[in-house]
Amino acid sequence: xxxxxxxxxHKVTEMGQEVTMRCQPILGHNxxxxxxxxxxxxxxxxxxxxxxxxxxxSGMPKDRFSAEMPDATLATLKIQPSEPRDSAVYFCAxxxxxxxxxxxxxxxxxxxxx
Amino acid sequence: AQKITQTQPGxxxxxxxxxxxxxxxxxxxxxxxxxxxxxxxxxxxxxxIYQGSYxxxxxxxxxxxxxxxxxxxxxxxxxxxxxxGDSAMYFCAMSPGGGGSNYKLTFGKGTxxxxxx
Numbered sequence: 001x002x003x004x005x006x007x008x009x010h011k012v013t014e015m016g017q018e019v020t021m022r023c024q025p026i027l028g029h030n031x032x033x034x035x036x037x038x039x040x041x042x043x044x045x046x047x048x049x050x051x052x053x054x055x056x057x058s059g060m061p062k063d064r065f066s067a068e069m070p071d072a073t074l075a076t077l078k079i080q081p082s083e084p085r086d087s088a089v090y091f092c093a094x095x096x097x098x099x100x101x102x103x104x105x106x107x108x109x110x111x112x113x114x
Numbered sequence: 115a116q117k118i119t120q121t122q123p124g125x126x127x128x129x130x131x132x133x134x135x136x137x138x139x140x141x142x143x144x145x146x147x148x149x150x151x152x153x154x155x156x157x158x159x160x161x162x163i164y165q166g167s168y169x170x171x172x173x174x175x176x177x178x179x180x181x182x183x184x185x186x187x188x189x190x191x192x193x194x195x196x197x198x199g200d201s202a203m204y205f206c207a208m209s210p211g212g213g214g215s216n217y218k219l220t221f222g223k224g225t226x227x228x229x230x231x
Contacts, residue, residue, distance in 0.1 A: 033218065043205065043221035056218065091159060101147050101166075101209075101217050105159035 002026045004094050004106035012112045018080040021109045023092030024073055029104070031097035032075045034060075034067055037108070038088045046090075049075065050097065082113045116141045118206050118222035125227050127196045134181070135191040135225045137206030143167075145211040148189040149219065150180065154202040162204075165189060167211055196229045203227075 005024040013019055025032050033048040047057035052069040060067065064083070069075045079086055089110050093103040117140040127133040139148065150162040165173040165180045173180045181190040189208075193200055203226050207219040 031217075035219075042223050043207075043219075045218050045220070048218055089157065093159075095217065097217060101149070101164050101211075102161055103217065103219070104161070105151075107158050110157075 002104075004092055004104050006090075006092050006106040006109050008109060009107060010110045010112075012114065013082055014114055015083055016081045017113075018078065019082050019086075019111060019113075021077045021090050021092075021111070023075040023077070023094075023106055025075065025092070025094030026104055027073070029094035029096055030072075031095045032069060033093040033095070033103060034075070034077050035091040035093065035105075036088045037091065043091075046077070079111075082111075084113045087111055087113050116143070116146070116208050116210075116220045118208055118220055120206055120222035120225050122225045123223075125225055127193075127227065127229055129198060129229055129231050130195055132192060132194045133196055133227065135193070135204050135206075135227065137189045137191065137222060139187050139189060139206075139208050141208065143210055147209045147211040147217060148180065148182065149207040149209070150178070150189075150191045151205045151207060151221075152200075152202045153205065153224070159205075163191070193227075198229050198231060201227060201229045
């Protein structure tokens with residue numbers, strides 16, 4: 001049963017620290033999405049990649065967030081420096097796109113910045 | 115820009131009864147996709163059903179059906195024969211559609227469904 005994996009599942013860090021979240025998409029999927037879920041804003045798209053190339057990162061605060069795909073099996077989302085308002089659940093999803101609508105979500109990384 | 119509105123913050127239903135969760139959308143795109151996801155208390159996002167804007171038939175997946183009314187811009191989810199395990203948050207979402215779409219999703223705020231025994 002192929003699944004998207006995310007690490008860590010939980011992260012507590014202090015303001016100002018660097019945070020790196022990792023995602024392993026389902027093998028063979030060429031589209032990767034990063035979403036953020038907060039109580040106030042709900043679920044928001046941060047960025048997405050096709051064949052490891054960033055297609056849209058307009059939802060991401062550029063000054064502190066960065067997303068990359070070093071290879072086809074790993075996507076990373078980095079926050080530097082982290083702030084309390086970054087506290088959220090970060091989801092990674094992968095899909096077979098383009099033209100294939102189903103996205104498979106990972107379990108999420110719950111980030112708390114104190 | 116695309117926008118999804120879910121007006122029901124919470125809904126209650128008796129086990130074995132049907133329930134409809136409301137979703138309206140706004141978009142200037144001619145081609146788009148409509149989705150429903152389920153998020154149980156464990157937190158994972160589970161895909162339920164998809165409807166393309168050009169699909170003439172309402173989508174169905176087991177006990178889930180999507181009541182698509184294009185002129186009204188609504189995409190309500192109907193769950194038949196509710197089960198206790200259906201208790202969860204339900205999100206309506208949409209994306210630009212078409213054959214070359216990347217299906218990046220815009221989500222509504224969600225509806226918390228509670229199924230009572």
